Amino acid sequence: MRSQNPRRERAVWKRSLFYLALTLLTLFFLFPIIWMAMASFKTQVDNLATPPVVLFEPTLENYRETFIRNPFPRYTWNSFVVAAASTAIGVVVGAPAAFSIARYRQRGLAVVILAARIMPAISYLLPWYILFLRLKMVGTYESLIATHLTVGLPIITWMLIGAFEELPAELEDSTLVDGGSILTVFLRVALPLSAPTIAAASIIAFIFSWNNFLFSIILAGAATRPLPVAVFNFVSYLNINVGGLAAAATVITGIPMLLALLAQRYIVSGLTMGAVKG
Amino acid sequence: MKPRLAVFLSVMMLLAVMFSSVGVSPSLAQEGEFDWRRYEGTTLRVLWPNTAWTDFILEELPAFEELTGIDVNMETFVEDQLRQKLTVELIAGSDDIDIFGSMTIQEGFKYHQAGWYTTLDDLINDPTLTNPDFDFEDFSDGAISLATVNGDLIGIPTYSDAQIMIYRPSILEAAGLEVPTTFEETEAVAAALNDPDNDFYGWINRGKGAAATSVFSSVLYGMGGAWTVDGQPAINTPEAIAAFDWWGRMLREYGPPGAVNNSWPENVQLFTSGKGALWTESGQAAATILDPEQSGVADDVSFAVVPGGKPYAYGWVMSIPPNAPNREAAWYFIQWATSKENSLKAKLLGIPAPRTSSWEDPAFTENDPHPDLTAAMRESLQLAMPYMNPHIVNVQPWRDVVGQVIVDAIEGKDIVASANAAQAQLEELLKQEQ
Numbered sequence: 001m002r003s004q005n006p007r008r009e010r011a012v013w014k015r016s017l018f019y020l021a022l023t024l025l026t027l028f029f030l031f032p033i034i035w036m037a038m039a040s041f042k043t044q045v046d047n048l049a050t051p052p053v054v055l056f057e058p059t060l061e062n063y064r065e066t067f068i069r070n071p072f073p074r075y076t077w078n079s080f081v082v083a084a085a086s087t088a089i090g091v092v093v094g095a096p097a098a099f100s101i102a103r104y105r106q107r108g109l110a111v112v113i114l115a116a117r118i119m120p121a122i123s124y125l126l127p128w129y130i131l132f133l134r135l136k137m138v139g140t141y142e143s144l145i146a147t148h149l150t151v152g153l154p155i156i157t158w159m160l161i162g163a164f165e166e167l168p169a170e171l172e173d174s175t176l177v178d179g180g181s182i183l184t185v186f187l188r189v190a191l192p193l194s195a196p197t198i199a200a201a202s203i204i205a206f207i208f209s210w211n212n213f214l215f216s217i218i219l220a221g222a223a224t225r226p227l228p229v230a231v232f233n234f235v236s237y238l239n240i241n242v243g244g245l246a247a248a249a250t251v252i253t254g255i256p257m258l259l260a261l262l263a264q265r266y267i268v269s270g271l272t273m274g275a276v277k278g
Numbered sequence: 279m280k281p282r283l284a285v286f287l288s289v290m291m292l293l294a295v296m297f298s299s300v301g302v303s304p305s306l307a308q309e310g311e312f313d314w315r316r317y318e319g320t321t322l323r324v325l326w327p328n329t330a331w332t333d334f335i336l337e338e339l340p341a342f343e344e345l346t347g348i349d350v351n352m353e354t355f356v357e358d359q360l361r362q363k364l365t366v367e368l369i370a371g372s373d374d375i376d377i378f379g380s381m382t383i384q385e386g387f388k389y390h391q392a393g394w395y396t397t398l399d400d401l402i403n404d405p406t407l408t409n410p411d412f413d414f415e416d417f418s419d420g421a422i423s424l425a426t427v428n429g430d431l432i433g434i435p436t437y438s439d440a441q442i443m444i445y446r447p448s449i450l451e452a453a454g455l456e457v458p459t460t461f462e463e464t465e466a467v468a469a470a471l472n473d474p475d476n477d478f479y480g481w482i483n484r485g486k487g488a489a490a491t492s493v494f495s496s497v498l499y500g501m502g503g504a505w506t507v508d509g510q511p512a513i514n515t516p517e518a519i520a521a522f523d524w525w526g527r528m529l530r531e532y533g534p535p536g537a538v539n540n541s542w543p544e545n546v547q548l549f550t551s552g553k554g555a556l557w558t559e560s561g562q563a564a565a566t567i568l569d570p571e572q573s574g575v576a577d578d579v580s581f582a583v584v585p586g587g588k589p590y591a592y593g594w595v596m597s598i599p600p601n602a603p604n605r606e607a608a609w610y611f612i613q614w615a616t617s618k619e620n621s622l623k624a625k626l627l628g629i630p631a632p633r634t635s636s637w638e639d640p641a642f643t644e645n646d647p648h649p650d651l652t653a654a655m656r657e658s659l660q661l662a663m664p665y666m667n668p669h670i671v672n673v674q675p676w677r678d679v680v681g682q683v684i685v686d687a688i689e690g691k692d693i694v695a696s697a698n699a700a701q702a703q704l705e706e707l708l709k710q711e712q
């Protein structure tokens with residue numbers, strides 16, 4: 001009887017339409033990733049077939065090629081070191097900067113930091129290269145980490161400015177009244193309360209660094225070559241190893257995706273924090 | 279620098295100088311025999327593109343390190359990345375590159391003007407630095423032309439490839455058609471075999487703007503045209519117009535739909551999945567097409583000289599930049615990598631050799647799995663001309679402009695108007711260069 005309630009029925013309809021749309025949208029966004037993962041299990045003939053083959057005999061050959069015959073574990077480690085270190089330094093430097101900007105309204109400083117992100121990255125490359133050449137630092141982790149900071153640091157700082165500005169002033173004032181210094185406010189109050197945003201900003205900075213191609217190609221050496229540069233070695237004139245490329249790409253995509261899934265709750269709450277006045 | 283560190287470094291340098299001079303004397307002792315170990319302990323940095331030859335030489339590398347005691351760090355990149363990286367490093371005056379690769383017909387004039395090459399004559403002519411077995415005369419004239427810019431020998435070719443025509447013999451045979459050699463015959467064969475209703479096309483080639491200009495060069499020169507005449511662009515001459523017209527018509531009438539989006543990756547896919555009868559591409563394509571792992575037509579494909587008989591040649595050349603820290607050791611690596619022995623080994627793997635001896639060696643001729651390919655390649659290398667691109671500095675802008683005329687021709691637009699517009703732009707481009 002209840003189900004015949006027209007209002008309820010409409011609600012059910014609405015909901016199923018909503019989920020249908022959601023499924024279609026998800027499929028739309030996931031399709032390239034699914035396709036890539038499929039290609040990584042196909043042979044070259046299946047990968048080059050037109051029309052594309054949907055049912056095929058899966059092979060692990062591409063993964064063997066990628067991870068046993070090529071030093072991909074090494075490249076993965078390089079990417080990880082650079083992304084993790086540049087993100088960690090980004091948080092250590094960016095969080096106090098953001099706090100200072102938020103608390104003392106240093107708008108100009110904030111814009112200067114953002115400028116690093118607005119300027120086309122390629123304009124830095126030549127001066128950087130010359131600089132690192134003089135310092136004998138081309139091809140070192142240090143040079144890669146330093147340059148990747150220009151990608152991650154502005155993002156971390158700007159996301160944290162928003163988070164710190166959202167903190168109620170009363171919390172800060174009561175800490176100061178209780179005899180705490182401004183450092184106590186930062187370390188004991190502002191930082192713990194902004195943990196979700198810090199996590200979100202770190203993930204995003206990590207992914208930006210992980211995906212960075214331009215700085216890495218110029219500044220990385222044979223021993224520090226990261227994944228995005230290495231993956232292109234599956235391409236050569238008149239011969240593209242589609243399966244190997246897909247296998248490497250699946251792993252490249254997989255690691256940050258896994259990280260993002262683990263920290264998903266933080267990312268969503270961190271991104272919206274500051275957008276909605278509570 | 280801290281004083282103590284400075285002292286330490288100068289002592290080390292002194293020691294290094296002393297030891298290196300000690301290292302030279304045994305080489306003088308063994309007179310008559312080439313001393314491969316003269317630069318033992320050196321480490322070379324090589325920036326090199328990803329090619330089939332690269333895979334080969336990386337496999338062989340331990341043999342060189344054992345022979346000479348020189349360590350080689352070969353960093354390989356996809357072509358465009360290599361160009362980016364080289365440009366940044368060489369502009370910055372890096373003193374960290376011993377050897378680099380370039381495709382002279384693409385960037386040679388630019389690099390030469392920038393002073394990034396050194397001539398190698400002094401090394402080749404020095405009997406203490408060049409193994410007598412090296413035999414420079416063995417390199418074919420065509421291959422040497424690929425390593426010569428403005429008359430300077432700026433490197434040694436690692437392989438020399440030429441454009442060839444690739445076709446499906448069974449399909450031509452079934453229709454009772456001969457392999458075409460002229461443009462008219464090619465058009466007739468393409469028209470006869472074209473069957474778009476069954477997703478099969480008489481002619482497959484590049485139509486994607488700038489990417490198409492290199493393969494188009496064979497038609498331009500085959501019809502009597504040229505990129506430039508007396509240092510001026512010659513894109514709107516009657517011969518050039520006829521070439522654009524032919525290229526456009528072939529792809530429009532007998533080519534796959536959407537040909538203006540096709541470059542070599544699309545064409546490899548079309549041809550290996552059995553959708554085309556005739557195609558012209560670099561000889562290196564044969565390796566992919568003949569590999570049953572990668573190709574559905576591996577057992578039904580053959581090769582010939584391109585229609586008009588004016589194929590292009592190209593190849594990657596090993597050069598030493600002016601600031602190379604180990605010029606002599608670098609030369610050791612280059613002469614070993616391009617030696618008769620390695621050239622032949624690469625040839626046996628299907629890589630077109632720059633040395634005549636590799637093509638004539640019984641080890642190759644008696645075991646040649648594809649004599650039809652060899653015949654087509656040898657003839658094409660003889661006929662080939664180094665005009666895949668014009669001999670100018672700004673090759674890429676030039677290709678963009680000419681690529682637009684090719685697209686217009688395929689789309690059936692007014693070719694004369696398009697070519698005249700391109701001619702004006704190219705005249706401006708060359709004026710800026712001078």
